[in-house]
Amino acid sequence: MSKINLESAEFRVNSQNGEDGILEVLSSHLKKPEKTFLEIGCSDGRENNSTYLLKKGWSGLGIDMDDDKIAQFAKMGNEMGWSKQLRLAAGAVSYSTVEKVMGIFGSAEPDIFSLDIDSIDYYVMHKFLEDGFRPKIICAEFNPFLGDDPITVEYNEAFRRYEFDPQRGLYFGVSLNAYRHLVEPYGYKFVGVNKDGCNVFFVREDAYEAETLDRFEFLDFAYTTVFVNKYKMSGEALRDELLARPNLKFVDVRTLDVEAAAKAYIATKPKPAPEAAAPAKRPAAAAAPLVDESLEAPVYHGVTTFHAEGFEKHGKEFIESFERHWPEGTKLWVMAENCQPPQTDKVQIRDLLDSCPALVEFKQRHASNPGARGRFGRIYDYQLDSVRWSHKVYAVEAAAEFSDADILIYVDADIVCFQDMPLSFLNGLMPSWADIGYMPRKKMYSECSFVLYRIKRPEVRNFIREHSSYYTTDKIFTLPRWTDCHIFDRLVQEYTRDRRLKFYNLNEGIPDSMHPFINGPLGGYMDHLKGARKDGGQSYASDLIVQRDEAYWANSRQK
Structure with missing residues (x-):
């Protein structure tokens, strides 16, 4: 049987790069597709991995930490007639809120799970998988400039990449091999990265026929082209510069206790006054607002x-x-x-x-x-x-x-x-x-x-x-x-x-x-x-x- 080349399958409709094409090919070969998604880091709907799916009749939940972007996505969804397909929630997703997110989503097995939060992605992915979440396809942002070692950034729920690395903003996320170390033992097959070096893709092996898994051809590594072009440096040079920073901490996931790291960070956070506790923050999972159907139509x-x-x-x-x-x-x-x-x-x-x-x-x-x-x-x-x-x-x-x-x-x-x-x-x-x-x-x-x-x-x-x-x-x-x-x-x-x-x-x-x-x-x-x-x-x-x-x-x- 002919090979399925994921690099040549790339195309962009609403995705940042060629993810729309890759996800379309991967989902088209599922044994039992249900056309559902969960996207964390969905932004305002203009550029993400779920808007193209919505256009094709899929349904799912989008989450972003920016309330304004969620409001824009909700309005867009209303205007595009997706009120029965799209649910949205606003707030930062962390190790602490994963359980609530899963409760809102209501299923452990979406066809596609997309994760892109530019920060503590490893810890969030770890908690999802640890709690029994088993999407059929995973699309997750990785950081190629973290090199070959299985490393991630330290846990910080208030993570801001440019605060840690104001010069480049390259201290964030997960190395490719750290993701492989985490995800593959849960029954997933690594199927490559996109050619712009932004996202890694895994598929759950039991969601495909065995012969289909053998047909996938893929690109196994790439440096993020937007940063290579922006800084006019090679990927290797950016990698070496980042890893040599003495002020940054790189955590080897092979010896990482994720739960302990999360608890240690939470213990350092000041506790709110009792009267301020309830309204202090609206976590991503606190409420999943449906697309607002009350907006007046334009003339x-x-x-x-x-x-x-x-x-x-x-x-x-x-x-x-x-x-x-x-x-x-x-x-x-x-x-x-x-x-x-x-x-x-x-x-x-x-x-x-x-x-x-x-x-x-x-x-x-x-x-x-x-x-x-x-x-x-x-x-x-x-x-x-x-x-x-x-x-x-x-x-x-x-x-x-x-x-x-x-x-x-x-x-x-x-x-x-x-x-x-x-x-x-x-x-x-x-x-x-x-x-x-x-x-x-x-x-x-x-x-x-x-x-x-x-x-x-x-x-x-x-x-x-x-x-x-x-x-x-x-x-x-x-x-x-x-x-x-x-x-x-x-x-x-x-x-x-x-x-x-x-x-x-x-x-x-x-x-x-x-x-x-x-x-x-x-x-x-x-x-x-x-x-x-x-x-x-x-x-x-x-x-x-x-x-x-x-x-x-x-x-x-x-x-």
Whole structure:
């Protein structure tokens, strides 16, 4: 039988590195998968090992010591519709609280256990296993700079790595061989580390067929690339420097009495006054708050634009499908050019040219410049037709000024909604931490036919204004291509680099394609009739690279 190479299986959707891919492969070969997880160190849900599992229908408990991050994860879970899958608790996990954590989780055998607390991980793992906890798959952060010996840091429930090692922050956690010394005797097989040198993986042998265990190929060691790159030193040099520090204590786990170490530390802690004892701390296990279902849903408005010819060809159908299928409470702003579509309570009409004087000036300035319209002699290049693509950018800017929505969605006018869209669908498209949601593509410019903007956030409005300024100032002509998408991608790079905004891929976890709209969640309710697809009234069957179950797609036409 063929080997299962875990290094080549790595991919990242929400994990810090390639853990999502490794965990997917390991879990897919379990004899009896139950799709449950416990993650300690889950953060706010944006980057961890459980969010991708939630997207795949798993359920479990996430714990983090940061109350704010747990609150953000809870809000994200509510918006993504995970209230029945996700439980969360806030507080620091230590040797002393492991028993309470196990009580909250309620099972000794999750499919996946992920541990990443950057501190006394060995002592916590020891207590879990000692108390009968037997996850089928273990993913645990290890510290490669602790070298080959089976060592860990000393026990300290108030552990802060940069307080011990302010120069590098590399004094934390567990060496690889210390973890192997601890975990393997409990019936686990070491299956390697990820190539970025952050996590070690073990599988419980009786959870797999024997022949499956023999097929795993793995990387048996790697230095953490983020630190090697950060300090511009080799892994060996960082290891030698850390182990030579005279002020740091490295504990050999072969002679370590974990319980005694924990008790010795607890004995040194000052005892709280009796009246302060109850509210003093909320341990991780004190309460497991479910995802809050009381949060109010944001208000959504759409915005689109077309001219008279576009209204007849596709705009009319788009407006009718919005009116018929979009959720109650949504509104559409139509920025119309040289036409007057009918207005309703749900569909508001604005004159594009009256609302966007800067657009008028841009078009007038280049009225006699065929190159600005993508024409160079007999050649027409749609990616250089700056005038054509400027309309939507100015339409978004205008709508962002007069809309009172929480989230403004730019929607191309050649999109049709083919079935009733629940509000929960819109709520689940983009987590609360994200400022702008869109569909990037790996091999070309992003798909900007459907973009979500949290317009009540000032920096999002700055992004929108800067987008249109590329046309207003003619800066567009400094880019290699002149579409709104090329500007958008440039701004995403700049705002991400400067940490001014947080962007979310609406198709996260979906394979890349030339037609991402219909292959992601949007394809469950809408079709984007871009290009020649307008003539047939539906996208092509060959556009689909994922299986769709909606009746609309059952008779997709051939190209």
